[in-house]
Amino acid sequence: MTAADKAPAGESAAEARRRKNAARKARRMARNQAEAMPVVEADGPRQERVVDAELVAPAPRGGLIEVFQQPYLLKLIVSRQLAQMYAASLLGLAWSYVQPAMRFGVYYFVMGFILSLHKGTPYFALHLFTGMVAVHYFGETWAGGTRSIWQNKALVKKMRMPREIFPVASTVVAAYHTLPQILVLVIFCLICGWHLTWTAVAAGVLGVLILVAFAMAMGLFFSALNVFYRDFQNIVSTIMQFMHFLVPMMYPFTLVWAAHETHPWLYNIYVANPVTQGVLLLQRFFWYPLIEDTEGLGQHFPPDMWQRGLITLAVCLVLLWLAQRFFSRVENKFPERL
Amino acid sequence: MSVSIQVENVSKQFTLQYHRTLKQMAVASIRRLALSEQFLAVNDVSFTVEQGESVGLMGLNGSGKSTLLKLINGVMRPDEGSIRTRGRIAGLIATGAGFHPQLTGRENLFLNGAILGMSEAETKRKFDAIVDFADIGKFMDTPVSHYSSGMYARLGFSIAIHVDADIFLADEVLAVGDRPFKKKCMAKMQEIRQQGTTIFYVSHATASVRAMCDRVLVLESGRLNYDSKVVDAGSVEGGIHYLQYDDADKDDEDTDEELGADI
Numbered sequence: 001m002t003a004a005d006k007a008p009a010g011e012s013a014a015e016a017r018r019r020k021n022a023a024r025k026a027r028r029m030a031r032n033q034a035e036a037m038p039v040v041e042a043d044g045p046r047q048e049r050v051v052d053a054e055l056v057a058p059a060p061r062g063g064l065i066e067v068f069q070q071p072y073l074l075k076l077i078v079s080r081q082l083a084q085m086y087a088a089s090l091l092g093l094a095w096s097y098v099q100p101a102m103r104f105g106v107y108y109f110v111m112g113f114i115l116s117l118h119k120g121t122p123y124f125a126l127h128l129f130t131g132m133v134a135v136h137y138f139g140e141t142w143a144g145g146t147r148s149i150w151q152n153k154a155l156v157k158k159m160r161m162p163r164e165i166f167p168v169a170s171t172v173v174a175a176y177h178t179l180p181q182i183l184v185l186v187i188f189c190l191i192c193g194w195h196l197t198w199t200a201v202a203a204g205v206l207g208v209l210i211l212v213a214f215a216m217a218m219g220l221f222f223s224a225l226n227v228f229y230r231d232f233q234n235i236v237s238t239i240m241q242f243m244h245f246l247v248p249m250m251y252p253f254t255l256v257w258a259a260h261e262t263h264p265w266l267y268n269i270y271v272a273n274p275v276t277q278g279v280l281l282l283q284r285f286f287w288y289p290l291i292e293d294t295e296g297l298g299q300h301f302p303p304d305m306w307q308r309g310l311i312t313l314a315v316c317l318v319l320l321w322l323a324q325r326f327f328s329r330v331e332n333k334f335p336e337r338l
Numbered sequence: 339m340s341v342s343i344q345v346e347n348v349s350k351q352f353t354l355q356y357h358r359t360l361k362q363m364a365v366a367s368i369r370r371l372a373l374s375e376q377f378l379a380v381n382d383v384s385f386t387v388e389q390g391e392s393v394g395l396m397g398l399n400g401s402g403k404s405t406l407l408k409l410i411n412g413v414m415r416p417d418e419g420s421i422r423t424r425g426r427i428a429g430l431i432a433t434g435a436g437f438h439p440q441l442t443g444r445e446n447l448f449l450n451g452a453i454l455g456m457s458e459a460e461t462k463r464k465f466d467a468i469v470d471f472a473d474i475g476k477f478m479d480t481p482v483s484h485y486s487s488g489m490y491a492r493l494g495f496s497i498a499i500h501v502d503a504d505i506f507l508a509d510e511v512l513a514v515g516d517r518p519f520k521k522k523c524m525a526k527m528q529e530i531r532q533q534g535t536t537i538f539y540v541s542h543a544t545a546s547v548r549a550m551c552d553r554v555l556v557l558e559s560g561r562l563n564y565d566s567k568v569v570d571a572g573s574v575e576g577g578i579h580y581l582q583y584d585d586a587d588k589d590d591e592d593t594d595e596e597l598g599a600d601i
Contacts, residue, residue, distance in 0.1 A: 022398055022399070023398060026398040026399065026542070037512070037520060037524070037541060037543035037545065037546035038517060038520050038521040038524055038546070039524070039545045039546050039548075039549045040521060040524040040525045040528050040549060041528075041549050042528045042531060042532060042549070043528075044532055045532070046390065046531075046532050046534065047532060047533055047534045048389075048390060048534050049389060049390055049504065049533060049534025049535060050340075050389075051340065051342070051389055051424050051425040051504045053424050053425045053426075053504070054424065055341060055344060055422045055423065055424045056422055056423065056424075057412075057415075057420070057421060057422055057423075058409075058410060058411060058412030058421060058422075058423045058427060059412035059413075059414070059415050070452075072452055072457060072458055073452040073453065076448060076449050076452050077449075080438060080441060080445070080449060083440070083441070083445075084438075084440050084441075087440055152438070154436055154437060154438055154439060155436045155437075155438060155449075155453070156436075157413070157436065158413065158431055158436030159413065159436035159450070159453045159454075160411055160412035160413050160427070160453070161453050332414060332415045332417075333353070335408065335413055335414050336352050336353070336414075337355075
């Protein structure tokens, strides 16, 4: 019969027997292995090694700051991420332009010609494209950042490094993909007669800062969540589907403004979105300076755009700090959950 | 001599999660099953290692050896207690380096080197030595996912040993290598040992621990139950004896009997 008959019943006895058996097995394995490792005896004198360093914790809580102290490592991770994206793909990097170009074509055709939204908006194509660049950057950073830790689990489990480096690398990868689009945008703006003012430049800088800070905060936060529940990467892509319609790019802001008195709550939620802020500020930079007749344009920006923008930037920086706090708290659990 | 590794009252707890989807969790909570369980992998361990000491870490499977190495390496942080180390740490944890499967051996070499703290210039300087030692020839430009486990271990070990670290951790990594390579690795480890590098060596092979280590630590269910420095003033033999790895075959027969009975 079973061994349980011989031993007194009870959890601890069974446990002890299991341990004893495990010990025996390990001993036998050790005997088999004892000669398995070749023995190389030391020869020559032992030197003393003087280590010129402090006694520190092997895993410092440097966070984002530590990431930016290692630009070489960040560069390698970014190029790794790019290489991985285009592994076994014929068109390679071109895919990140084909997709936005197609989307632009569809939106331009459906919104512009079928719904004739371009009639009230001069340079509608640039109005739309500016928004698409901003949303594309945000979406790629957020979605890429969310998946980043999970995708790099082979490294995260075995090597010590500031793990914030993966979401940060997604920010850089997204910027790398967005830059040529911005270049296209600038060229078309120049063709259409771009007369920049300092106000426009300030709007552009503020808009970029808001987008980067918000995208990085979201990427950092969701990358940690995604380690625990993979549902978050689907949630992110679902929200990003909506995001294209939640910012004033395929329709002018005037339509939203028209509703601000009848639906003050909805209006406030709409403009509180940092991506909306970023899109509006970038339109102020790229699209608005093209227009000669600004009088007949109507309320194309919120009247309190600057105050809102500065407050939103401050909020985004606080969010980034909170995301970092959250990340440091839970990252200790990453190796066992991956 | 200076302190190289200082481990004070370190504990590490793991959460074993049984149910991952909401549906499974709901079913489990209706049946009153535990949703998760806590498991203490390393339990209140304290020791100090001097620079240049070579420590053999022994224990049965699942006794917390790899977890302890991960804590020293910095991949995990202890839940309680503190660990402090001096200088650069390199090594291989839980059979195999942290390679990215889609990258080639060459790209992984640079990435791994950067993570271990080497600059681009330093990696380039050591590149030939690393490739020579690993001796995997044309596979340097093949993605590592196509590597055999032996090639994987070769490249990982070669990078780690060439980092010029102050602390070297070796966790049963060489189990998959062939005999000539194992011999080469052991010789290399003796070389860095003589240069004064602190070594942590995990192995069940008593003869090789005897030759490589000055001191033996034995972990049992996460507890540090034997430290040869405390008990036998540094003898390695005591640790091997403690684990009864040098026992005669006397218990083998009844083991087989019991195993037979279990079946």
